[in-house]
Amino acid sequence: MVAVRRSRQERRKILAKLFPLFYRVMGALSDYPIPLNAGIFSLMSRRVVDSINKMGERNRYLPGLRAWVGYRSRVIYYDRQDRLAGDGKLSFISRIKYAMDAITSFSYKPLRLSFALFFFASSISALLTLCMLVSSSSVATAGFGVGAAVFFVGGLLLLCMGVLGEYLGRVYDEVRSRPLSIINRVYHSGSLHAAQVPMLAVQSDKYQNRNASEAA
Numbered sequence: 435m436v437a438v439r440r441s442r443q444e445r446r447k448i449l450a451k452l453f454p455l456f457y458r459v460m461g462a463l464s465d466y467p468i469p470l471n472a473g474i475f476s477l478m479s480r481r482v483v484d485s486i487n488k489m490g491e492r493n494r495y496l497p498g499l500r501a502w503v504g505y506r507s508r509v510i511y512y513d514r515q516d517r518l519a520g521d522g523k524l525s526f527i528s529r530i531k532y533a534m535d536a537i538t539s540f541s542y543k544p545l546r547l548s549f550a551l552f553f554f555a556s557s558i559s560a561l562l563t564l565c566m567l568v569s570s571s572s573v574a575t576a577g578f579g580v581g582a583a584v585f586f587v588g589g590l591l592l593l594c595m596g597v598l599g600e601y602l603g604r605v606y607d608e609v610r611s612r613p614l615s616i617i618n619r620v621y622h623s624g625s626l627h628a629a630q631v632p633m634l635a636v637q638s639d640k641y642q643n644r645n646a647s648e649a650a
Contacts (some may be wrong), residue, residue, distance in 0.1 A: 435477040436500070438509050443516040447531075456533050459522055463541040468501045469509060476500065485616055495536035502540070503616055545599030548592045555589035 444450035457470045470650075474496050478486075486496075524532070525569045537544065559582045566578035 435508050435510060436469055436472050436497075437476060438511050439471040439514045440511040441474065442471075442514045445516050446556070448526075452529075455537075460533075463537055463543045464498075465541050465543070466498065466502055468498050468540065472497045472509075479505070481505065481618070489610075489612065491539070491610055491612075493535040493539065495539050498536060498540045502505045502612075505618065520638060542599075542603045545603050546596060548596035548599055550590040552589045552596060557594060559583075559585035559589060 442450075442453065444453070460468065461470050477502070482500070482503060482505050485505070486499050489499060491499075562578045562582035562585065566575050566582060569575045569578060
C-alpha cells in the first residue's frame with residue numbers, strides 16, 4: 435500500500451519548486467513505471483520486504499525499488515501538510531544526491547543523450563556543408579567549412595561516448611545483479627503429488643529390505 439501526495443504544502447520556496455520539477459523529470463526519464471509523488475513510508479508485506487532486502491544495491495531509491503519488484507500494490511492519496519515545527523534532516527546537497535540516485539538507478543536515458551546530440555551535431559554539420567557548397571564568397575565558404583568540420587568531429591566524439599555509455603549501462607546492470615524475475619507463488623498440480631507418493635513408497639520399501647538383509 436503506497437501513499438501518494440495529492441497536494442503538498444511547503445514553506446521553503448526553493449523546495450516547493452524543485453519537488454514538482456524532480457517528479458516531472460523522473461517520470462520522463464524513468465524506464466520503469468514508478469508512482470510519482472510517492473513517499474518513502476508505505477505498508478509492505480514480508481515478501482515485498484524480503485525481495486527488496488535481497489537487492490545488492492547501496493544507493494537505494496526506495497520508491498523505485500518498491501515499484502521494480504512488481505508486487506500488486508494499492509495507492510492511497512493524501513494531502514501533505516507543512517511541518518508544524520523544525521526542518522528536515524536532509525540537507526540541500528543530500529536531496530540533490532538522492533534525486534541523482536533515483537534517476538541513475540532507473541533510467542539509461544542520460545547515457546543515451548549522446549546519441550541525440552550526435553544526430554543534432556551531424557545535422558548541423560550537413561547544413562553547414564550545404565551552405566559551403568552554395569556560397570559564392572570564399573570567406574564564407576571557408577567559415578562554413580570550418581564550422582562543418584568542427585560539428586562533424588564533435589558528432590563523432592558524441593557517438594563514441596554514446597557507444598561507451600551503452601556498454602557502461604550493461605556493466606552497471608551486471609554489477610547490480612538484480613534478479614531476472616521474482617517468483618511470487620509456486621503452484622503444484624495434483625498429478626505431481628500423486629506421482630511423488632509411489633516413488634517415496636518404493637524408496638521406503640528398498641530401505642526396509644536393505645535393513646532386513648543387514649540384520650540377517
